[in-house]
Amino acid sequence: MIISTEWIYIIMGIVCFFCSVYTFFDQANSRRIPSGLFYLIYAVTLLFGKVIPPFYTGLMVLAMVAIVAFGGLQKGSYNGAGADEREKSRKRLGNRLFLPAILIPVLTVLGSKLLVNVKIGSRLLLDPSNPTLVALGVACIIAILTAMMLTKSRPQTTFKESRRLLEAIGWAVVLPQMLATLGTIFTKAGVGTVVSGLITKVIPENSVFWIVFVFCVGMALFTMIMGNAFAAFPVMAAGIAIPFLIERFGANADQIAALSMFAGYCGTLMTPMAANFNIVPAALLDLKDKNHVIRVQVPTALLTLAFNIVLMYLLVK
Structure with missing residues (x-):
């Protein structure tokens, strides 16, 4: 191949590296050293993630978490154009x-x-x-x-504006990778098997409605935890969809897959873990209440989830 996925990550890493350099030299940022280190580590994981052993990548991620936990991440000053010039x-x-x-x-x-x-x-x-x-x-x-x-504009402007957006997003920039890893860990750990066992003990095996209800609500809840319906789907599919809805009740697998993702998206609307959808817009719009987007979306999410439960029940029944 000529243009590989790895090249895209390398370009992202280069941009992130220059952003970290600007942060290191930002005298107006009282946390410029830990903030610059945070983005430098992130740049290294993007640039060399393919060759760095996973254990050491994990240590770097823990270092980034420590920086955020101890208040080391802070926005800088950007000396951008004034309101009249813009x-x-x-x-x-x-x-x-x-x-x-x-x-x-x-x-x-x-x-x-x-x-x-x-x-x-x-x-x-x-x-x-x-x-x-x-x-x-x-x-x-x-x-x-x-x-x-x-x-x-000059090329430097691209890096400076990228830095401004990157620092507006802040710690949430690493959430997609971390949550994807969490979903893999849950699947490898056999969480789906545990969920299946709980369903067998708590819900009547012949109750289609309650199995659909728990499945849809579970998809929403796991998505709220993981921040991504794609990460929640393997767990809930292995625990409920495949053994109960598809194998036992003969539900259409394509319909179940589509509707389960729809249920998961309802959870996306209600969680700060879905940073790209909820936290990042609030940061970019500089909202005082960082959870304002979530608060507005909750009623729609709950109504959509209820509709999804009814629709799946009617299709499986």
Whole structure:
């Protein structure tokens, strides 16, 4: 392959490394040393994660956790453009400002669909193991270059703005990787088997409704714990969906899989662990209540979960 997933991680690591350098030299940040160290360690895991033994990667993650736990992570100063200058630029660029943001989803879809089987010589253009992720990375790079041309910015501006966004996200930047690992650990540890045993003891084996109810609510709760429905699905599928709904009651596996993920997404709306959806928007919008997004979403999540339970019950019954 020509453009691999590893290259995308390396580019992310390079950006993160320069962000850490700016943080180290930010005299206005009283926590610049531990803050810079946090982002430097994160950059190292992205740059060399493929060659660093997992044990040492785990130690680095624990070091990052310690920095956050002891209050070492703090936002810096960015010396950005003033309000008047930003307003002047906004009027000059107009709707062209939205072009970089629009390019990312459009190019990601086009790349993942149209370029997945494209070869240059005998080598595939995109990594076949995850063409969508590679297409997303390439789309982001093109969007950055487009933004630089539109605003006539220097490359340094890209790193400075990346640092501003990275520090706005803060500790939540490492949550996706950590939660994905947690889901793998739960699956390897046989949590699904434990869940199956509890279901057998607590719920009547022939009660379709209560099995569906526990399954959907369990998907939502495990998603709230793990922050990701994809991490919760293997546990709940192994514990309830496969042995009870599919094998015992003959439910359609495709329908169960789709609806179970839908139930999991209800949990996503109600947890700070789903940082990309709930904590990051609050940070980027500089909301005083960091859980405001979650509070607004809870009623919708509960109603959607109830609807999902009823629909799955009707399809299985």
